Amino acid sequence: MNVLILGAAGMIGRKIAQRLAAESRIAGQSLETLTLVDVVEPGRPEGFDGEITTEAVDLSAPGVAERLVGQRPDIILHLAAIVSGEAEVDFDKGYRVNLDAMRALLEAIRSLPDYCPRFVFASSLAVFGPPFPARIPDDFVPRPATSYGTQKLMCELLLTDYSRKGFVDGVSLRLPTICIRPGAPNRAASGFFSGILREPLAGLPAVLPVPDSTRHYFASPRAAANFFLHAAGIDTASLGQRRALIMPGLSATVADEIAALDRVAGPEAVALIRREPDQLVAGIVAGWAEDYEATHARELGFEAEADMDAIIRVHLEDETGAAS
């Protein structure tokens, strides 16, 4: 199989590339070539005997989608995007990168005869907007509250229509909030959900801006990478028009996070969390969804962590090299 990853320098794209390089298999078949593309040069994963190509390029620039798709990869994993905050501030850039680049990719695929690759698209639960029920069913109406969510939903619709017409074989994955995000603290409003675990696990202080009762919906970086690798191999014949799937996740409160941290790393780790209520952050987070049923995706074999202890273990194993 020849695999193209778009957005391969991102946090999940890197994980997928590392897993593919290590396993040399995808969708039940052997991996032949791996092409890694992002706006910055992606790292080159180790452990793969086949051909790896890395390239830094703006996917939304003229001709780029055509050239990349022209290699006829069997599987395309598309994770390249402008994030939510930036798409809200830079309206033009958001539509250009998040929507127009997708359409250019799909048009490039459609233009090639006898070619119908599996296309796995990184969508988002941001396709949904408030008000939310306590637990969101698969058939909840997508009503995005941001330009980012609008763009992701429009891409899902394009992918489903191009798939219905037989031009491509697409699946859209609506991803939960990733926890524990590796790396340095960032300024995203959701950053504390990872920070209150990641920083204390490394012996560093962390700030908690919301009440302990705050509930949200998580999957680990490893689970997210698994979603893409699983989606690359599922039988899509049964999906019909239901090609946009809510991914499974763990619904947990901040209190659940802290209790798990206590069990895994002890009270001295918990003591590194400093409560600094921030009304702005608390207000933003209060508008977010708390839980999803994700029934269809679970039936299709997608899996996420069952508790916060597992999410912490994944972080220790994958990011710090610690044994479980």
Next chain:
Amino acid sequence: MNVLILGAAGMIGRKIAQRLAAESRIAGQSLETLTLVDVVEPGRPEGFDGEITTEAVDLSAPGVAERLVGQRPDIILHLAAIVSGEAEVDFDKGYRVNLDAMRALLEAIRSLPDYCPRFVFASSLAVFGPPFPARIPDDFVPRPATSYGTQKLMCELLLTDYSRKGFVDGVSLRLPTICIRPGAPNRAASGFFSGILREPLAGLPAVLPVPDSTRHYFASPRAAANFFLHAAGIDTASLGQRRALIMPGLSATVADEIAALDRVAGPEAVALIRREPDQLVAGIVAGWAEDYEATHARELGFEAEADMDAIIRVHLEDETGAAS
């Protein structure tokens, strides 16, 4: 008020133009100018003292949206589209006219400072796909089964996002099947719903290809024109992200149609209907929705006919000049 109608040569566009010209008012204010645009030259309605401009132009051609919007109309009614069957056959043309032209219009509006027109978009119940419940609630998930439905839904999403950002003040109207369609029989699969009334009312034979129990969802051409004129004046502040509205309609069976025809025009009219079962047409129609709640739109004051007798009366009054 300065009003621009796109798709003004179409069946509903013509009705709206005639109504506006006759009433010289829209959204509670006096009408100053009326600009009528379509791919063929729209007719010039009578009875209006103000300025009427008509123009034949391809809305999807470069620069056209910018030029039309550059006149800064206060209200834009956008009904121009490639119909469902053609969008299915000509994939490029469907996306170009039904999606790209909408985006060009919205971009042209956004580019003008201190300008935020009311924009009423002709969407369709084709944003929904099967399987359907017997009566479809407002919160039924749109899952289009055609490229046309996909394009209409993407336009709704764009209009809602541009409205959220304050670039435009948009409302999308998901229109029922129009009955009784005036004019000659056409080859649309839904054509018989109008034909079995329109033709016998004119003393002509009509073919019925489906069982009498077949149920569908209708509004008259007059009701459809009313939807646009009403939408031009509603208070959109309460809509939030719910700017795509299922329009009210009448859920009725073929038997209901025939019973109403009997009451209005007598058994000699009913005798002109010839039953010629057509498995292909019956199969297509069996996949269509039978009824919608349209609760939100009714609360907002949108109204459709309450029975088939009223739909026939509207046809006689508006198309044949007969008294009710």
